[in-house]
Amino acid sequence: MLNSKTTALRTGAAFLCMLVITACMVIEGDRHHFETEEEENENWYHNISRDSWAWQGADPEVIERVLARIASSKNARRDPNLLDSVKDYGPGHWVFEWETAGDQVLDFARKAEQTGETARARKLFFEASSYYTTASYPHLKNDALAMRALNKARLSYQAGGRLLEVPLQTVRIRHGQHAFNAYLHLPKGPGPHPLVVQSMGSDVVKEQALGVFSRHLAPRGIAMLSIDMPGIGESGAFPLTASSDILHVAAVRAMRRHPSVDGDRIAVMGASFGGHPAARILFRKELSLAGSVSICGPLDSAFLMEEDDYAKLPEMTLDAVKDRLGFSKEVAWEQFSERFRSFSLAQQGIYGQSAETPLLVVTTHADPVAPLSDLKPLVQAARNSHTVILYEQGHCPDKDVRYAVAADWLTDLFSRL
Amino acid sequence: MLNSKTTALRTGAAFLCMLVITACMVIEGDRHHFETEEEENENWYHNISRDSWAWQGADPEVIERVLARIASSKNARRDPNLLDSVKDYGPGHWVFEWETAGDQVLDFARKAEQTGETARARKLFFEASSYYTTASYPHLKNDALAMRALNKARLSYQAGGRLLEVPLQTVRIRHGQHAFNAYLHLPKGPGPHPLVVQSMGSDVVKEQALGVFSRHLAPRGIAMLSIDMPGIGESGAFPLTASSDILHVAAVRAMRRHPSVDGDRIAVMGASFGGHPAARILFRKELSLAGSVSICGPLDSAFLMEEDDYAKLPEMTLDAVKDRLGFSKEVAWEQFSERFRSFSLAQQGIYGQSAETPLLVVTTHADPVAPLSDLKPLVQAARNSHTVILYEQGHCPDKDVRYAVAADWLTDLFSRL
Known part of the structure; x- marks a missing residue:
């Protein structure tokens, strides 16, 4: 119908950009709730991420009650x-309130299990x-209360995982002097099944990715190994370095030997900071990966920020990144920035090589972290x-949209192998 | 990681739009092939749509040879x-060359069938x-050669459909004084299966939608009924009117009685001009549709264009639209525009009602037809x-992306019913 592709393109870049301006102003009007959310976030240390929490399985009413x-x-x-x-662990305290909500629902879960309501x-x-x-978020390793809550998250996740149609497997993977646990969903x-090794952002743990599998990968017959990025969760023993x-x-190599996994059909997928390793791993030719999906990953400019930009970042974001890098809260800008700069893939010289491994990038048009x-x-x-x-505004595309696109791309990729 | 959503939003609309401008200029550089395509299209009456043809099953080498x-x-x-x-049917003639390519491959297909290579x-x-x-494109009803090629397209499609794991069913549906054929893919x-009734643009026929089913709907267990829009293909007996x-x-009602279809889980999906009925049908409360997906559909402004814009439209686009509306090529602007204006959903007063039926819209940020x-x-x-x-530039998002998003949305929708 009215295929005016030609007509529109003939007018060139200038016209296109004018159109974009008009469009984004219209959209601004429609998305007023973003501003409300933003204003609300100014009053909180944590990011208040109702949509993400609900996507992960939280009850919106419980969210409002706890907040x-x-x-x-x-x-x-x-x-x-x-x-x-x-300050004090007890009523009103972030960890206490979310943990209490968890304890209550865990109690219901156990009763339901006992009465056979699987x-x-x-x-x-x-x-x-x-x-x-959410209680342990942003999962700072020196926060004992948060770490205790995160341990409860693992136990609950594993209890739920045992009741999945194909029960969850916890896989222990060795790397160097340490080992880390990963969740294998089949x-x-x-x-044997094709597999995606997935990881998320620098403040998201492997217990928060079930929806990627259950809503998007499982229906296409794709297995998922969910891992924690270095420096967080059960990968906390490994500092996050430029070799992200x-x-x-290590996970790809370990999975090659797993009897339920098709070793020729293993891909990697990562969102937010997880998009960095998903891009970097593309250039490891010897790994013979089937493909990689890099979603809104910071690749360069985010790591090259100046001290002024750094000072403007939200406190929690910085706390989380410092924790992942193994720094204390009080680390000096010079020390932090030197390490942070080393993550830039351009500065690492990675792009001097070329990669044949298929890559899917999913991102937004104006991501402040992944331009x-x-x-x-x-x-x-x-x-x-x-x-x-x-x-879409902000950092990272809508989860269901990005994983729908990624899962269909992976399905097509695996069907050719 | 670096969740700067708050930071970016704080700066407001002006900053966002500046970002967009930068971004689209960068992208311009990356997409230089679009311009090449555009320049090429100036020398052709037909839209040269290599990607769409390949998506539909054409061999890229054959495409180049025929062109x-x-x-x-x-x-x-x-x-x-x-x-x-x-002018003359024979070497170099659009229909002749594509039809000849079809005849050759059809011959191979028959031989493969005879030797059991299903x-x-x-x-x-x-x-x-x-x-x-492609031979019959844009499927003008008074072009006897095109209509003969389109008939061959149907026969080949049905021959392929008989060899699908679940064989294609051709369903005859009555409406008023006429009837039309539709393809049911299970x-x-x-x-019984949930079902999507799908249609495409004003110059696309129901034989061109197999990929929607095979790549996106079938893996999720969703059936597809592919229909021709009024005024095209096997729905040519029905003129395309404001009641698009x-x-x-009629298809939804007929499918409610089909033994393989779950009558409570029927949705509609349409792209390009097909996005118009997909939006309009939302307001038919009595139909109790499960949902609708409207993809880059012209809804209003495209129908309200002035004579100047009309004069700038490509000849083939206009030929196709006139044919669908039942006009001759020579129809006067006044007569055409009066009918065309009647398609505007805003002018129809449709939006005075509200609709509860779930709607998914998938579109691009600067679609010249669907702003x-x-x-x-x-x-x-x-x-x-x-x-x-x-x-994305131009009219309508990439097919695999839009149907991946739509199929996951439909899967979620049907799972709640």
């Missing part, structure tokens, strides 16, 4: 401007796990790449 | 500036069908809507 309990607490706060900075028990175990991961059927993909490499300009050298070096750009 | 034969023909042309305007035969039948639909398994969704309504501004009244009237915008 209200924290916000209305009369107890002393570390920072009077931050609602979620109640589907209900499974759902509740994963729901409890979601409250525990689809139905005899196998070392654990992914489109960072993609240019990557897609030039990756000879077989496909880029999908969502017209 | 070269047409372009290098020494025979007399209707318009010396249009390579594909050779998978190869199936692939070749669909490949032949793709050359025949997924594996006992059923009449055949979709984002057209969406505003639609998503305001549709109380349960979700919009996914791809950052």
Whole structure:
């Protein structure tokens, strides 16, 4: 119908950009709730991510109840401007309130399991796990309360995982002097199955990725190994360094020997900081990966920021990144920035090589952390790449959209092998 | 990682738009092949859509060979500036060359079928069908040669369909004084299956949609009924009017009685002009549709164009639209525009109602036919809507991306019913 592709393109870049301006103003009007969310976030240390939490299995009513309990607490706060900075573990304290929500749902889950209501028990175990991961968020290793909550998240996740149609397997993978645990989710059927090794952002743990498998990969018969990035969760013993993909490499090698996995059909997928190793691993020719999906990953410019930009970053974001890198909160800018700069794939000289491994990039048009300009050298070096750009505000595309696109791309990729 | 959503949003609309400008200039550089394609299209009456043809099953080498034969023909042309305007049916003639390519592959397909190579035969039948639909494109009803090629496309498609794991069913559906044929593709398994009634643009026929089913719907266990829009193909007896969704309504009603279809889980999906009925049908409360997916559909502004814009549209686009509306090539602007204006959903007063039926919109950020501004009244009237915008040039998002997103949305929708 009215295929005016030609007509529109004839007018060239200038016209296109004018159109974009008009469009984004229209959209601005439609998305007023973003601003409300933003204003709300100013009063919190943590990012208030209702959509992500609900996607992970949390009950929206519980979310509101817990946030209200924290916000209305009369107890002393570390920072009077931050609602979620109640100092003492107890009512109003971030970890306490989310952990309590988790404990309550865990109790229901156990009762449901005892009475043989398997589907209900499974759902509740994963729901409890979601409250525990929010309790431990951003998962700082020196926060004993958070670490205890994160351990509860693992136990709940594993309890839910035992009740899946194909029970969850916890796999222990050795790398160097240490080992880390990973979750292997298998689809139905005899196998061996194609596999995706997946990891997420620098403040997201492997217990938060079930939806990637259950909603998107399992229906296509693709297995998922969910791992923690170096420096977080059960990969906390490994500091996050410029070689961000070392654990992914170890995971791919380990999975090649797994009887339920088709060793010729293993891909890697990562979102946010997880998009960095997913891009980096593309250039490890000896690994013979089937493909990689890099979603809104910071590749270069985010690591090359100046001290001014650094000072403007939210406190929690910085706390999380410092923790992943093995720095204390008080690390000096010079020390931090030197290490941080080393993550730039361009500065690492990675793009001097070319890669034949198929690459899918999924991102948004104006991501503050993963700007489109960072993609240019990557897609030039990756000879077989496909880029999908969502017209969406903020950092990272909508989860269901990005994993739908990724899962179909992977299905097609694996069907050719 | 570096969740700067807050930071970026704080800067507001102006900053966002600046980012967009930068981004689209960068992208311009990457997409230089678009311009090449555009320049090439100036020399052709037909849109040269290599990607779409290949997606449909055509062999890229055959595409180039046929285009070269047409372009290098020494025979007399209707318009010396249009390579594909050779007048006489024979070497160099658009229909002749594509039809010949189809005949050759059809011959291979039959031989493969005779020797029991079912998978190869199936692939070749669909490949032949793709050359025949390109031969008949844009499927003008008064072009006897095109109509003969389109009939061959149907026969090849049906021959391929008989060899599918679940054989294709051709369903005859009555509406008013006439009837139309539709293709029912069922997924594996006992059923009854959820179903999507799908249609495409004003110059695309139901034989061109197999990939929607085989690549995206079948793996999720969703059936597809592929229909021709009014005014095209086997729905040619019905003129395309402002009530663009009449055949979709008839199809939904007919499918409710089909033993392999779950009558409570029927949705509609349409792309390009097919996005118009997919939006319109949302407001037919009595139909109790499960949901609708409207992809880059013209809703309003495209129908309200002025004579100047009309004069700038490519000849083939206009020929196709006039044919669908039942007009001759020579129809006067006044007569055409009066009818065309009646398609505007805003002018039809449709948005005075509200709709509860779930709606998914998938579109691009700067579609010349489906601008984002057209969406505003639609998503305001549709109380349960979700919009996914791809950052992509031209009319309509990449097929595999849009159907991946749509299929996962439908899977989720059907799982709740």
